[in-house]
Amino acid sequence: MHKYEKIWMTLGSASLAIFLAILGISSVHAGHTPAASGIETINPDFVESDSRFGNPGLYESDSGDYDYDLYFTASAFMYEPREVEIPKGSRVRIQAATKDVIHGFSVAGTNVNMMVEPGLVSTYTANFNKTGEFLIICNEYCGVGHADMISMIKVVD
Numbered sequence: 001m002h003k004y005e006k007i008w009m010t011l012g013s014a015s016l017a018i019f020l021a022i023l024g025i026s027s028v029h030a031g032h033t034p035a036a037s038g039i040e041t042i043n044p045d046f047v048e049s050d051s052r053f054g055n056p057g058l059y060e061s062d063s064g065d066y067d068y069d070l071y072f073t074a075s076a077f078m079y080e081p082r083e084v085e086i087p088k089g090s091r092v093r094i095q096a097a098t099k100d101v102i103h104g105f106s107v108a109g110t111n112v113n114m115m116v117e118p119g120l121v122s123t124y125t126a127n128f129n130k131t132g133e134f135l136i137i138c139n140e141y142c143g144v145g146h147a148d149m150i151s152m153i154k155v156v157d
């Protein structure tokens with residue numbers, strides 16, 4: 001009897017350990033999306049010395065695929081630039097990089113919605129065909145100033 005109890009105890013804790021290991025592995029996978037190949041990396045400590053993110057804003061592009069490059073930096077708790085004007089009808093490639101923690105980058109009333117993770121350059125290309133003011137909001141909780149973390153895109157004629 002004693003012997004069987006021991007066996008069951010051992011089996012029980014072994015399966016518990018395996019179960020926990022599986023949980024641990026799957027939560028690691030769910031919590032972090034691995035960078036797909038082709039995603040550009042950037043050292044968060046040197047975002048400001050990058051030629052694009054050192055002077056964020058709207059720049060005409062030579063690319064045939066879009067009209068403007070728009071660079072944003074994100075940091076607790078603001079985006080730079082604080083406000084940007086885009087000519088109506090433009091196709092814009094937005095790139096964003098964070099100087100500290102994970103932030104969100106969501107443009108209200110548009111499809112633009114991305115996560116800005118330390119170490120990665122986030123890219124989203126969108127058409128701005130409607131005039132108006134579009135609020136950029138952070139949709140990843142990043143600390144006490146999270147709710148105040150906003151910027152503005154003005155699409156003008």
Ligand code: CUA
Binds near residue numbers: 075
């Ligand atoms: Cu930045 Cu929330």
